[in-house]
Amino acid sequence: MSGQGTTAAPTLAGRITGEIYGKIGAIVIENPRQRNALTRDMCIELAEQVRRLDADPRVKVITLRGSGDDFSAGAAINELHQVLFDAGPDGETIDHLSAADAAIGAARKPTVALVRGTCMGGGWQIASACDMSIAADTVKLAVTPSKLGIIYPRSGVERLVQRLGADKAKYVLFSADVIPADKAATWGLLTEVVPDSDFEALSQALVSRMATRSQYSIHTMKALIDSMTTGGNADDDLWREEWAKLPASEDFAVGQRAFLEGERPRFTWSG
The missing domain is CATH 3.90.226.10 (2-enoyl-CoA Hydratase; Chain A, domain 1)
Known part of the structure; x- marks a missing residue:
């Protein structure tokens, strides 16, 4: 290869x-x-x-x-x-x-x-x-x-x-x-x-x-988990910010539609 x-x-x-x-x-x-x-x-x-x-x-x-x-x-x-x-x-x-x-x-x-x-x-x-x-x-x-x-x-x-x-x-x-x-x-x-x-x-x-998999999901959850392990309260603001963005996420729409239609999702988020 x-x-x-x-x-x-x-x-x-x-x-x-x-x-x-x-x-x-x-x-x-x-x-x-x-x-x-x-x-x-x-x-x-x-x-x-x-x-x-x-x-x-x-x-x-x-x-x-x-x-x-x-x-x-x-x-x-x-x-x-x-x-x-x-x-x-x-x-x-x-x-x-x-x-x-x-x-x-x-x-x-x-x-x-x-x-x-x-x-x-x-x-x-x-x-x-x-x-x-x-x-x-x-x-x-x-x-x-x-x-x-x-x-x-x-x-x-x-x-x-x-x-x-x-x-x-x-x-x-x-x-x-x-x-x-x-x-x-x-x-x-x-x-x-x-x-x-x-x-x-x-x-x-x-x-x-x-x-x-959805890179939006992976990148966001990685950042959230890492914020928990570093201590402090910064993760509270980060969680609120990311949760508020979720409804408008392009990958959210792609994943939901693919599941309902029985298809494999083709995620588009690239960071």
Whole structure:
């Protein structure tokens, strides 16, 4: 399958590629010598690829996966300082892993992590920044700062506590144990786990379905759900605003008419 709008950014130890297949923007983490660990430059390019695909009108869904058999082993250990504590132009310290995390979280379009093999440390943080994660049942997942004598980035810790509760978050962080795929899904570390033999077919079918659904519905509900998880009362005004717009939505009319006529809806909203 050939991509439309392919771009790739090489780095010393790896690269991030971004390709467009029909309505899908596919980002791939490539650093096979380090199980797709993320270098400083790879984190920067990952954020840029997310922003590029999010702005491309052809793209309806953004996927993130690792090349080969692994998702990502996290931050590259040989570049750990450059990834987490890089010096900015004004003397500030830049955490490039969390900046990539933030770029994924800021995307208006739905993002899906497709997880196989190793998913550890910062690899889980990047996967969990996506709207959902679909994983093979053979995945090896662990959050490992206590093995390295470091502190996990704040956004990753907050997400762990939000999903697991304080006690399980501490268990995952303190032990650095590998969490079996089924338990990871039950706890909320992964959205869904499927048999490895069916992973490609099932994950691609889900992504394709999402690309045909109402993008008005998806974009609006994503914004509303995200507003709930950031705290504060801003979501109240957003809910009132979006609910007031709903009766005049073109996709609302298309969906209702198609249902009543027994036809497949052809949604037209494009953002």
